[in-house]
Amino acid sequence: MKTNLRKLVRTINWFGVIAGILMIVLPFAGRWWSLTVGTGMVDLTTSPFGITTTVFGQTMESTLARYIFLGATISIIIAGLFVLFASLLPEQWWSIRLMDFGATKVFWMAIWLVMAPLIGAFIANKVLLGGQTLTIYIVGATISIIIAVLSKYLASKFLKKWWSKRLVKLATNVLLMIAGLFIVLAVCVFIVGKFLPSGVSGIVPGGTLTINVPYVSGSAVTTFSMSMGGGQATLTLPISMGLMSGFALAIVTAVFSILAWIYHPGPPEEKKKK
């Protein structure tokens, strides 16, 4: 009895148990990122599981957003349960499949939550002003894809351990995501170059727009000046962003779930094959 219990404790994927519990709790642990324009003009706090937006002190509601976030919440709870079951019974034939489904979800959510405002700020600060060339983005996308394909090929040829193969698979997917972002930036540069040759500053004649948006976290000021009639007006727009406590928990969850995924041994036959 004692031996069986000891064996059971040793086989459990403890990283996965912690990750599974954290994944189930995560949707209710608060927002991940906030955006403020002015003082109360726009207040936005968001996570993959919900968004709260107030404009001019009034709350904006979107049924579409609410249902999508509900879908994401249900998805992560199911993923957490899968990771938990797979971790408690790692030697079952279905455990590796449940682990594969659930383990990387929070990792990708955290990555996207950082990438979205980062890319948005880059587009606002650099691309919208015009004058960018496509070359650097096409080269960046190409290099990322080449490294990803090369890594995958080399991993299949030379890597034997199952955890190293999973690590390379994750790295390959990150590189492909980076390639995708380069392509998105290239498309934005192309569109701005085609329809706004002198950038957004040229939209209003006699106006000067200086866009300054923080990257993910921080404060910055965007200004717009224009002459009108016999006068001149300058508009100053303070923007601040920041990561919230929910994001810290998301990082911890992502770390545990990736460790669980890499460490997860799977059924004994698979372990022997690997």
Place this chain on the structure above:
Amino acid sequence: MLVVVPILAAFAAHGWDPKATLLGESNPLETQFKSLQNLNTSNMFGNMTLDRIDDMSPNDLINYLQSLSLAELNTYEQSSHSLNATVQIASPLDFPIKIKNISGNLKCNDHSVVLASALLAGGEVSFSAHETKNLSIIGTITQDGITDLVTHLLGGGFPTNIGIENIRVGLDIYGIIIEGAFGSV
């Protein structure tokens, strides 16, 4: 499925209306934008009234000036003087606003004379939606201005048709600062 089904359910809940599904029943942005488009500024500025000159009320100043000899009146006109005025402002906006500063030249429209360079007294003034407030203005009277004022006062009257030109305004709307230089009102 967990992506497609929520999207379909959301659209079905609003009768497949994209705008209602995306933005909901109330849209503060649209409301505020419509309100700004229909802004009525015709009654925004009330008449400006001169309250005090050199800490004297208008009637006291009239009595004082009438007691001066011609030489004393010339000396009075050539020295420096300050004024306090009040102007009523009615905010036409549906949201709170803060006036950080106002400055400009007070002008006697009857004689086209710049009376004083003036600015907002007492710091920032906050307005709630559609609130009306009296703003205190302080100014330094120009040389031409004191001559015009004395002319009015000795006639037993007081300048009533006062406008503001070369207006510089600083506004704070929910932390967004708008600074502008405009013509006259």
